[in-house]
Amino acid sequence: HKDLLDIDQLNREEIGYVFQVADRFVEVNKRPVKKVPVLKGKSVVLFFAEPSTRTKTSFDIAGKRLSADTFSLTKTGSSLQKGETLKDTALTLQAMSPDAIVLRHWSSGAASFLAQRLECSIINAGDGRHAHPSQALLDGFTLRQVWGDDFGGKTVLILGDIAHSRVARSDIRLLTMLGAKVRLCAPRTLLPSGVRTWPVTVGHDLAKACRGVDAIICLRLQLERQKAGLLPDLREYAKTYGLNDSHLEKAAPDVRIMHPGPINRGIEISSALADAPGSLVLDQVTSGVAVRMALLYLYLTRTISV
Numbered sequence: 001h002k003d004l005l006d007i008d009q010l011n012r013e014e015i016g017y018v019f020q021v022a023d024r025f026v027e028v029n030k031r032p033v034k035k036v037p038v039l040k041g042k043s044v045v046l047f048f049a050e051p052s053t054r055t056k057t058s059f060d061i062a063g064k065r066l067s068a069d070t071f072s073l074t075k076t077g078s079s080l081q082k083g084e085t086l087k088d089t090a091l092t093l094q095a096m097s098p099d100a101i102v103l104r105h106w107s108s109g110a111a112s113f114l115a116q117r118l119e120c121s122i123i124n125a126g127d128g129r130h131a132h133p134s135q136a137l138l139d140g141f142t143l144r145q146v147w148g149d150d151f152g153g154k155t156v157l158i159l160g161d162i163a164h165s166r167v168a169r170s171d172i173r174l175l176t177m178l179g180a181k182v183r184l185c186a187p188r189t190l191l192p193s194g195v196r197t198w199p200v201t202v203g204h205d206l207a208k209a210c211r212g213v214d215a216i217i218c219l220r221l222q223l224e225r226q227k228a229g230l231l232p233d234l235r236e237y238a239k240t241y242g243l244n245d246s247h248l249e250k251a252a253p254d255v256r257i258m259h260p261g262p263i264n265r266g267i268e269i270s271s272a273l274a275d276a277p278g279s280l281v282l283d284q285v286t287s288g289v290a291v292r293m294a295l296l297y298l299y300l301t302r303t304i305s306v
């Protein structure tokens, strides 16, 4: 494959291969000198038209640890701010011959739009509410470190603002492909209209939804994507859908808590639970570096297919 636009471009075997390569980079990341020369001479543009801490920094660190040259472009620091179109910006970047563009954009389909027009690899780092494949891969990789390769018999609850979440959409694809069952819990207003066609079960009662689950992925309430007038009352939302200790009584005894970040503490999850021993939130961040090293390596050397 030239591009990584969403999880459905990969089969289960290819996902397993990404994880195996990421395992090797976990070892590199434990060394005193965390650098290998495998992408020396390659250049990667990090083009982030929306804010990011985890994804942008970890792709940057990943590229540098592989000895690639990385260059950053953000909306406020680029000519997007002067009204230049995505297409013109992308053609301008292509004229500088990068080997890959890691793109985050507010518009669903932006990564696909560039992939059809550019020769270099496009890695989707989040497009609108459509997809966030590297997040799904790092979420799966983090759970695999706890559960091993077999996700059969595991149930993952995804909780919160499903409607606006590209993470939920990509996680559902990946987790079901790996054999886990996925359950969603959200108020009706935060579920997309087509959810009944997804390979998930859906509930609205958080206490019931937590029964027997092996992992809970809490989602950020994406206030910036909500239409004015449809904003939930935050206190009411936190009371009804904010995850806290009391919800875990009926979950599996070793239930793991995850969140892609950034967290609205006290809204979608209690601060105590985000920091509890069963929380994998920072493990997800650590996994992100190794998984993104694997992705840059596999896509820039065009060895993703197995």
Ligand code: CP
Residues within 6 Å of the ligand: 051, 052, 053, 054, 055, 056, 126, 135, 260, 261, 262
């Ligand atoms: N999870 C995630 O995409 O975080 P950032 O927005 O900080 O990159």
